[in-house]
Every structure is written in structure tokens, then in C-alpha cells.
Amino acid sequence: MNEQIVQQLVALRAAVGAGAWIAPRLSARLFGLDPDANPQAPYLGRLFGVRDVALGFGLSSSQGAERQQWLRIGVACDLADAAAGVLAGRSGTLPRRATLLVTATALAAAGLGIAAMRGEEAAPAS
Numbered sequence: 001m002n003e004q005i006v007q008q009l010v011a012l013r014a015a016v017g018a019g020a021w022i023a024p025r026l027s028a029r030l031f032g033l034d035p036d037a038n039p040q041a042p043y044l045g046r047l048f049g050v051r052d053v054a055l056g057f058g059l060s061s062s063q064g065a066e067r068q069q070w071l072r073i074g075v076a077c078d079l080a081d082a083a084a085g086v087l088a089g090r091s092g093t094l095p096r097r098a099t100l101l102v103t104a105t106a107l108a109a110a111g112l113g114i115a116a117m118r119g120e121e122a123a124p125a126s
Contacts, residue, residue: 002119
């Protein structure tokens, strides 16, 4: 079960990250953002995208304590992303739909990371 969770998290990071890097305007629109109103949005999307791809790669290519470290780093990034979504929603920087989409996605990724960490801790050492 734990390996399934890890693979889901890797796939989520790869899809969201690659999408944000390859097609930042489309990705922004899918999350309810308006890249036309902010010409810097594709640049920021690509920064986010490459980070998620790197997190997914680190997670997929590690085991044991090293994997735990990648999971912790990913959860920290995801919780920071969720907090950023809440703050942007409260300040009116993001519309309500975008706030919900970006925050829910970040919290879902954090939840997967936490579930994977718990599974790694419970897994017998080989």
C-alpha cells in the first residue's frame, strides 16, 4: 500500500510540475488563475513546476531514510503552498475558486506525503 501512495505522489508531482513548466498559461487557467492579467505568471509557474518535478524525481529515486527526507521536504513545500493559497485568498489576490483549487491540491499532496511517511515508518526493515 505504501509504495502505491508514493507512486501516486510521484505521478501527481510529475504531472502538475511538468504541466506547469511546459504549458504554464494553460496550467494557470486550470487552477482558476488569470495569466493574461499577469505576464510574469508563466515564469513563476515554471519555477513552481521544476520544483515539483525535482521533488517527484527525488522521491522516486530514493529508499529508506533518504525517501523519508524527500517526503518531509515535499510535505513542507505542500503545506507552504497551502498557506500561500489561504493568504492569497484572504487578501483578495486570488479569486475564491482559484483559492480553493490551489489550496486543496496542496493539502491533498501533503496528505499523500504524510500517509507515505507513516507507511514508511511502519514498513519492516529489509
